[in-house]
Amino acid sequence: MRAARLPQSPISPILRERAGPRGRLLFFSLLGGALLFTFASLFLDLRASGAELRLGLPLVVLGVALLIALGFEFINGFHDTANAVATVIYTNALRPSVAVIWSGFCNFLGVLFSSGAVAFAIVALLPPDLMLKVSTSAGLAMIFALLIAAIIWNLGTWWLGLPVSSSHTLIGSIVGVGLAHGLMVGYLDFAHGDWGPLLTVCYALLLSPLVGFVGAALLLLALRLALRNRNQALFRAPEGRTPPPWWIRGLLIVTCSGVSFAHGSNDGQKGIGLIMLILVGTVPVAFALDRAQSVEQTRQLIALAESSQQALRRIAPQALVDDPREVLAAYQLRQTDEPQLLPALAALFGEIGHELRTHNSLAEVPNERALVLRNDLYLGAATIRLLDDSQPALPLETWSALQELRVRSDATTQFIPLWVKGAVALALGLGTLVGWRRIVATVGEGIGRAPMTYAQGASAQLMAMLTIGAADGFGLPVSTTQVLSSGVAGTMMANGSGLQLATIRNMLLAWVLTLPAAIGLAAGLYWSFTMLL
Numbered sequence: 001m002r003a004a005r006l007p008q009s010p011i012s013p014i015l016r017e018r019a020g021p022r023g024r025l026l027f028f029s030l031l032g033g034a035l036l037f038t039f040a041s042l043f044l045d046l047r048a049s050g051a052e053l054r055l056g057l058p059l060v061v062l063g064v065a066l067l068i069a070l071g072f073e074f075i076n077g078f079h080d081t082a083n084a085v086a087t088v089i090y091t092n093a094l095r096p097s098v099a100v101i102w103s104g105f106c107n108f109l110g111v112l113f114s115s116g117a118v119a120f121a122i123v124a125l126l127p128p129d130l131m132l133k134v135s136t137s138a139g140l141a142m143i144f145a146l147l148i149a150a151i152i153w154n155l156g157t158w159w160l161g162l163p164v165s166s167s168h169t170l171i172g173s174i175v176g177v178g179l180a181h182g183l184m185v186g187y188l189d190f191a192h193g194d195w196g197p198l199l200t201v202c203y204a205l206l207l208s209p210l211v212g213f214v215g216a217a218l219l220l221l222a223l224r225l226a227l228r229n230r231n232q233a234l235f236r237a238p239e240g241r242t243p244p245p246w247w248i249r250g251l252l253i254v255t256c257s258g259v260s261f262a263h264g265s266n267d268g269q270k271g272i273g274l275i276m277l278i279l280v281g282t283v284p285v286a287f288a289l290d291r292a293q294s295v296e297q298t299r300q301l302i303a304l305a306e307s308s309q310q311a312l313r314r315i316a317p318q319a320l321v322d323d324p325r326e327v328l329a330a331y332q333l334r335q336t337d338e339p340q341l342l343p344a345l346a347a348l349f350g351e352i353g354h355e356l357r358t359h360n361s362l363a364e365v366p367n368e369r370a371l372v373l374r375n376d377l378y379l380g381a382a383t384i385r386l387l388d389d390s391q392p393a394l395p396l397e398t399w400s401a402l403q404e405l406r407v408r409s410d411a412t413t414q415f416i417p418l419w420v421k422g423a424v425a426l427a428l429g430l431g432t433l434v435g436w437r438r439i440v441a442t443v444g445e446g447i448g449r450a451p452m453t454y455a456q457g458a459s460a461q462l463m464a465m466l467t468i469g470a471a472d473g474f475g476l477p478v479s480t481t482q483v484l485s486s487g488v489a490g491t492m493m494a495n496g497s498g499l500q501l502a503t504i505r506n507m508l509l510a511w512v513l514t515l516p517a518a519i520g521l522a523a524g525l526y527w528s529f530t531m532l533l
Contacts, residue, residue, distance in 0.1 A: 027433060034426035038066065041419030049286035050367060061140065062282040068147045069278060070427040073271035075154050076166045077107065077431020080267060083464075083484040084259040086443035087457030092238045093252035096440075102253075103260040104432035110264020111272075111425035118266055118472060119273035120414045125171065126277075127178045128332040128382055129185075132375050134281040141529035142181070143278055146173035149521035157510055165479030165514060170270055171202075172518025180523035184530065204476040208467055209486035215463040216487035217494035223455050234458075235495075237451035248454045255458055258465035263480040264428055266472045271424040272416055279420075280374070288374035290415035291363040298361045301412060304405040305353035309346045311398040316342035324348045325376070328383050345383055349405070352376050362412065374413050381409040443485060448492035449500055456495060460487030482511065 042062075085099040094102065123131075126142065133139050150169045227234060234248055243249055279287035321327055327344035338344075355373055359365050365373060384406040387394070394402070448456075464484040471478040485507065492499055 027430070030426075031430055034423065034430060035070075037426070038070070038419070038423040039063070041417075041423070042066070045286050045417065045419070046283060049283075049291070051283055051285040058282060062278070065140070065143055065147075065278045065282065066275065068144070068151070069271055069274045070423060072147055072151055072154075072166075072170075072274070073268065073424050073427040074431035075151060075158070076267055076271070077104070077428045078434050079154050079158050080166050080263060080480045083443055083481050084256055084263060084461070086440045086484075087452065087461050087488070088252050088256045089440060090238070090452050091248075091252055091454050091457045092241055092243045093249045093256070093457075099256065100433055103256065104429040106257045106260035107264035107268070107432055108425045108429035110261040110266075111268030111428055112421055114265040114269050114272070114421070115472070116269065116272065116414070116416050117474075118269035118476070119276065119416065120410075121273075121476070122170065122174070122270050123273045123277055125174045125178075127181050128379075129329055130177075130181055131378060132329065134277060135284055135371060137533035138181070138530060139281045141526055141533050142177050143274070143281060145180075145522050145526035145529055146170070146177050147274065149173040149176065149518055149525055152521055153514065153518050157514075160506075160510075165481050165511070166267060167270065167479045168482070168511070168514045169518045172515040173522035175515070176519035176522030177526045179519065180526045184527065204471060204478050208471065208478040209482040211467050212460075212463055212483035212486040213490035213493075215467065215490070216460045217490035219459040219463055220455055220491045220494045223459065234455045235453050237453050244454050248458070251458050252454065252461070255461035255465055259461050259468070259480065259484065260432075262465050262468035262472060264425065266468050266478060267480060268421075268424050268428050271427065272420055275420050275424065276414075276416060280371075284371035284374065285367040287417075288370040288413070289362050289365060290412055291361075291365075292415075293362050293412065295361045297408075297411075298356060298359070301405075301408050302353050302356045304401065304408055305349045305356070308398075308401045308405045309349040309353065311395075311401050312342050312346035312349070315394065315398060316346070321347050324351070325379060328379050331386070332379075332382060341383075345380065348376060348380050352380065377409040377413050381406045381413075443488060447485065447488050447500060447504070448495075448497045450492070450495075450497035452488070452491075453495065456488070456491035459491050460484055463487045463490075 085094075085096070085103045088094045088099050089096050093099075130138060130142050134142075150166070150173045153169045153172075154166055224235065233245060238244065244252070276287065321340050321344040324344035324347040327338060327340050328348060331338060331341055352373070355365075355369065355376075356362075384402045387402070461484070464480065464487050467483050468478055468480060489499060489504065
């Protein structure tokens with residue numbers, strides 16, 4: 001069921017305008033150039049690493065996986081970014097064509113200047129044992145299942161004109177893969193497992209729309225109080241297609257730019273994390289380790305591994321463990337207090353230190369050992385994160401050494417080549433230019449019972465910009481769609497405009513169904529792909 005609409009808006013005819021032949025030619029030229037840049041950069045990285053470049057199934061799988069990941073970000077561009085331009089379009093601050101081009105550029109910049117924290121926060125939600133098997137058929141099934149499930153749900157809700165969260169969809173897909181994998185291997189147990197990161201992400205997704213709703217409403221009321229006797233034009237709806245006064249227009253454009261930049265900085269990182277997962281799984285020779293690290297950084301890693309090993313042996317001087325990786329992998333799943341846990345962790349750090357001592361730098365690690373070393377560093381860092389909850393308090397000196405080793409291990413395995421950021425930035429930015437009309441019409445005409453005023457547009461956008469920017473700083477994935485749509489609804493309530501209950505009902509239904517739908521889709525696809533592969 002499509003969302004309800006206000007009576008014919010002066011903006012509606014503009015939304016029906018389509019790009020001419022020159023515009024289409026320019027768009028497809030940019031799209032072709034973006035794909036050429038992506039695959040040429042990948043080729044250069046592979047050749048520099050010494051990886052074999054034979055045309056065959058592995059390269060085909062890599063190419064298809066990258067295209068699907070970039071496709072997810074492209075869809076994210078027109079699905080989520082439409083929210084950022086709806087307010088400037090419906091307040092006549094910018095023409096639609098100018099608004100989407102500018103928003104696409106701001107999204108592009110947001111991805112390029114992102115921190116990377118959200119990218120690896122998303123990846124950390126995946127099952128640890130699957131992360132250690134990312135280069136196997138199970139790893140490929142995981143990647144394809146979560147991407148395709150997210151794309152299917154995003155396209156379906158876009159077709160209905162419903163603004164739902166791409167972040168919500170992707171996280172639901174990750175949970176679906178994790179649950180299906182747990183059921184298939186027989187370890188699914190809600191009493192154990194590392195549910196902390198997932199709960200943190202869910203809290204962020206649930207609370208951010210409330211922050212947007214309440215914050216935008218309060219901001220609008222504060223503006224009314226501060227400007228009670230002047231600048232009343234700010235609180236009136238646009239008349240026809242007349243642009244607002246210059247200072248109002250500037251405020252709306254600045255906040256639109258901020259929302260678009262924040263969206264690129266936060267949402268773009270999800271695609272970055274997925275692409276790095278694909279690269280590690282398909283071509284670990286080039287992307288399992290940050291081989292650009294200096295000799296001095298390698299020496300620091302060696303020293304930290306050896307000092308951590310010695311500190312743990314002083315606490316738990318038991319006999320050596322036969323297979324430390326098996327003990328640590330089991331701990332990731334059950335998180336039970338095992339007597340062999342600390343000795344196993346000490347043994348793993350000893351092996352890491354010995355492996356690195358045989359090489360001058362990470363660049364000299366043999367190709368066949370790169371993925372093994374990456375998995376050891378990942379397993380050690382993941383175990384350190386869990387130790388605080390299940391082990392008695394460790395001595396401060398030991399705990400400090402372990403935390404330093406975890407940070408250095410993460411820096412070695414969690415890196416982002418510049419071309420990956422560039423590829424995701426181009427996909428998100430170009431996606432902004434197409435398909436935005438359905439969501440824009442819902443946000444601009446379907447939420448409130450009265451046309452949007454300048455103050456409402458600015459309040460909703462400013463609150464969305466601040467909320468998403470803060471979440472990015474804390475490494476939390478939030479939904480631009482939910483924050484901004486909730487902000488618009490909050491301003492409608494504060495303004496006394498009322499809400500179109502049919503639209504709100506449809507949006508809430510889509511939001512509520514997103515997690516279970518994505519979980520079910522991803523779980524079914526993961527099971528199917530695992531059987532096929």
